[in-house]
Amino acid sequence: MDGAAEAIAEEATLEAEVRAYLLQNPALIREDEALLSELGLRPAPENVVEFGPAALARVHEAHRREASARQQLEATARENYAAQGQTHGAVIDLLESRNHADLARRVDDLAQWRFGLSAGVVALEGPENTPAGWRVLVEGQVDMILGGHQALHRMGFAPTALGLFGERADHVKSMAMVRLAIWEPARQGLIAFGSPDPEGFTPDMGAELVAFLARVVERTAERWPVL
Known part of the structure; x- marks a missing residue:
């Protein structure tokens, strides 16, 4: 196995070990307020981890961008439709x-x-x-x-x-x-x-x-x- 393959294998092994350790020791995350804040999470009653303000802000921003893009497309479509309608009316005027x-x-x-x-x-x-x-x-x-x-x-x-x-x-x-x-x-x-x-x-x-x-x-x- 070459060096690159060994590095990938070692990284996969390390990730598996970290995941297993966290599953066995969930309090390590739940009780670390600084880590939860960095991840945008917060502990809720009954020891359930909820999305915190940072995560909610990211979701809200993504939704805002999506809504803004949709509104721009709808406005452009309305303007194009109105312009075409006015042009068709203008054609009738010219033909007369x-x-x-x-x-x-x-x-x-x-x-x-x-x-x-x-x-x-x-x-x-x-x-x-x-x-x-x-x-x-x-x-x-x-x-x-x-x-x-x-x-x-x-x-x-x-x-x-x-x-x-x-x-x-x-x-x-x-x-x-x-x-x-x-x-x-x-x-x-x-x-x-x-x-x-x-x-x-x-x-x-x-x-x-x-x-x-x-x-x-x-x-x-x-x-x-x-x-």
């Missing part, structure tokens, strides 16, 4: 648009009244034939705002996008923006939502719901020609 100007107005309205944001904007690179109520962008400005010609969306604060929000720009502290491609041949544009909260939209957030609204705006806008 009568023209391009009405579509832009509805985007702004749903941003403020459904989602509690500062503004919602639809913009299109032009300047020719830009629908009424839409922001006019110069060619290449969508790439500049989103951070590159491959970028499909941008979340967070982008100083280059403040101009999209006009007189409400001072109230916008974070943005959610998604690229649009409308008509054939495709013209570049974007839909942008501005939040008064610096943490309203952050770079680590998913853009799925905003992208979904962008696709609805694209399909709705294509109902009518650009005059």
Whole structure:
């Protein structure tokens, strides 16, 4: 038997001997208050050892962490469900648009009244034939705002996008923006939502719901020609 195996065998033997000794001499633990305190135990009447304050505190802390994690999951699920419900309602509003100007107005309205944001904007690179109520962008400005010609969306604060929000720009502290491609041949544009909260939209957030609204705006806008 090598040295490591001998050490393991000796440790197992020692543990067995200690256990046997304690079984034969239980008073050694029951009457040692310092040891009981260190173990988080306490003697109860009838010589029964109960969990003491330290042990109960550990159990309580574990339960508190579990309850907190469960509450966070439930809160996140409720928020996601509410956001999806608001998005579905917004889609119905957008589909009821009568023209391009009405579509832009509805985007702004749903941003403020459904989602509690500062503004919602639809913009299109032009300047020719830009629908009424839409922001006019110069060619290449969508790439500049989103951070590159491959970028499909941008979340967070982008100083280059403040101009999209006009007189409400001072109230916008974070943005959610998604690229649009409308008509054939495709013209570049974007839909942008501005939040008064610096943490309203952050770079680590998913853009799925905003992208979904962008696709609805694209399909709705294509109902009518650009005059």
